[in-house]
Amino acid sequence: MDQTFTGSSHYVASDELMGAVNIAVTLQKPLLIKGEPGTGKTMLAQAVADALGKKLIIWNVKSTTKAQDGLYVYDVVQRLYDSQFGTHGVDDIARYIKLGKLGEAFQSDEQVVLLIDEIDKADLEFPNDLLWELDQMEFYIPETQETVRARQRPIVIITSNAEKELPDAFLRRCVFHYIEFPEQAQMEQILRVHFGQLEEHLVQQALAAFYWVRQLRDIEKKPSTSELVDWLRALVAGGIDPDRIVSEIPFSGVLLKKDKDLHTLRRNLR
């Protein structure tokens, strides 16, 4: 293995996660990442790209995205429009073929990291439509009778929030990793990456309060790393006395977003 991912200065990865990334890179298989919202699934791709010194291409999947969009789009309307005025080059279909993100990754001369973000947002059939392309790293454009083949197999990272079940055939082709919610020690590391220098006492108190809130039984939307970071920022900006954090949980609106959860918190604080 010539390239190994060991986390980056902006991203703290657990050993297991690093292992999964390296397995996926070595075996040249897409890496499927799942995990609670806010555990840094999307940031992982950026970190991998940085660590390996590669370009990152992001394909943001939305509910209306079709697999075809990632390969190429044939701009028929533009061609029709051009044909009315007899613009030069209407005969050349290739001029109206625009490669999507996947196509872009295939066409790149250097190996890139391709992030397919939130694949579960798309239609149920979406992953199935990409099976061949991700497996063989090539696709065919019937309009120009041309095959686009990956010059360098991209490193593919796929994230999912488990909103939809992904098809079995698709899963079989991926290396899977579930990002666990970080333990307190790892969380401290993550905070250091985000903040640099922070008062030790404040961090300890905030973490204690944070994990206490997370383990409350009736909390529906547990606060995640990103909420903790925002909260700490608020605590620092507000100049809150660290000793008050655990007993009062100031700025709880930053941690909890649901009325019901805030109510639960207040009940438990009493």
Next chain:
Amino acid sequence: MFAAFFYLLRQRGLHVSLNEWLTLLEGMEKGLHHSSLTGFYHLCRAILVRNETEYDRFDQVFLEFFRDVPYQGELPEELLDWLDHPSEDLHRTIEELRSRGFPDETLEDLLKLLEERLKEQTSEHNGGSYWVGTQGRSPFGNSGWHPNGIRVGGRSQHRTAMMVAGERKYRDFRKDNTLDTRQFQMAFRLLRQLSAQADSAERVLDVDGTVRDTCDNAGTLKIRYQHPRKNTVKVLLLMDSGGSMDYYSGLCSMLFQAATKSNHFKELHTYYFHNCIFGELYTHPGLRGDSTISTDWVLKNYDSSYKVIIVGDAAMSPYELREHRYNWSQGTYGPSGLEWLARFRAQYPYLIWLNPEPMPTREDYWSQTHLQLGHLFHMYDLSAEGLEAGMKRLMVRK
């Protein structure tokens, strides 16, 4: 050389294919397991497991294969060893337990007690309130009930066992736990059959097709229409209500909500019955006399294209199933419950039974009807996993 592991994984319900196995071997050839068991564990998990709901199952199989730990047996040696050398994890667990606040018995006390108990105990034990064993109300063992108990092997039954021997961190992700409406809704989504409504007169403009055809036609407009695609699935939901089903009312109402919220069905009709289907069904879960509807009417009006989901615990006294009920209005004996059920089975090729109670392992007075109906119908547990399996069954003809 690990072929036995491969088969064990499959045997325990992890659908590992040969392809993935070959990938794993390739990974090992490339040294990705770093010549250590932990490395091998991570490599295996990354390649063979495809869902966090399967992490726990995988952990168990891995433990079973590589440590010779039986899946569900007495493991005093293992356990004592573990008690002698508490891992960091134990430390954390104790912290967690403290924060949850069970004041009566501290974990240390329990652990000490368990150790003593294990020394005293010489034989297998089931039931009762003292020994380590299955069932019963002692704080130790499995399948029993004690508010602060320690579970020794087995599965959580009453969700109060505070701790499990072995690091089974991913237990919460298991799909066979019943969780929330969202999971039910996800399962219901499987139930769709999109078809272009060729019989309907409704037609919509096919924009993409029109543009494409117009281009092919060298710019002369050529309009194309298409039939809209719609879900054609029609569902008939029959729910047991009252009596022994009261324990499961929360679960059933969740299922009902998930079904009604899944607005992609073409039709959804819900009727209620008590224990077994007889000559009359109810339109209201209260089973009041004024909400009755004749079962014959239901059978006549909903043809065999409906997909039928029966929800009930199938626990009743056997005579309810076999007895011919006297029909006061006609002065005759009507068909028995079993005959009514057989009529449903004959009419609907797409029919499943969801049971909130798991299939009993041995026969007793109350479970005999459950077993009998389990043979007669495609019966699934009323859990996210069971529902999913059931929905898949509903999509294929028996």
